[in-house]
Amino acid sequence: xxxxxxxxxxxxxxxxxxxxxxxxxxxxxxxxxxxxxxxxxxxxxxxxxxxxxxxxxxxxxxxxxxxxxxxxxxxxxxxxxxxxxxxxxxxxxxxxxxxxxxxxxxxxxxxxxxxxxxxxxxxxxxxxxxxxxxxxxxxxxxxxxxxxx
Numbered sequence: 001x002x003x004x005x006x007x008x009x010x011x012x013x014x015x016x017x018x019x020x021x022x023x024x025x026x027x028x029x030x031x032x033x034x035x036x037x038x039x040x041x042x043x044x045x046x047x048x049x050x051x052x053x054x055x056x057x058x059x060x061x062x063x064x065x066x067x068x069x070x071x072x073x074x075x076x077x078x079x080x081x082x083x084x085x086x087x088x089x090x091x092x093x094x095x096x097x098x099x100x101x102x103x104x105x106x107x108x109x110x111x112x113x114x115x116x117x118x119x120x121x122x123x124x125x126x127x128x129x130x131x132x133x134x135x136x137x138x139x140x141x142x143x144x145x146x147x148x149x
């Protein structure tokens with residue numbers, strides 16, 4: 001019962017309409033009201049019963065992490081592109097990365113691989129962009145070895 005309530009709370013947090021399928025009786029539950037969760041939240045098949053959150057407020061724990069943004073706009077005058085945040089490949093031996101995917105077009109315009117160097121991409125408040133530097137002093141400042149471009 002506690003596990004079912006936890007799953008319902010998690011799904012409700014992710015939207016006003018949420019469904020949960022129970023392993024025991026294949027029951028579907030729908031929440032059509034707003035839901036507020038005070039405290040930290042763990043979501044996913046691999047989330048333990050008593051996670052240690054540390055300073056994390058929201059934790060996704062699973063071997064295939066994806067957050068999909070499904071725009072349901074029906075009018076042609078509204079934007080309707082879908083987007084996805086992907087973490088790591090879902091295949092054995094695949095790449096480790098953080099990516100933003102244009103799910104409608106099936107393209108990945110932004111990807112950061114695990115192990116990328118410190119300040120691989122740095123954007124200052126004034127808009128200057130640094131590559132491998134946290135102190136860009138021109139619009140685009142690239143540091144490569146002992147050369148500054």
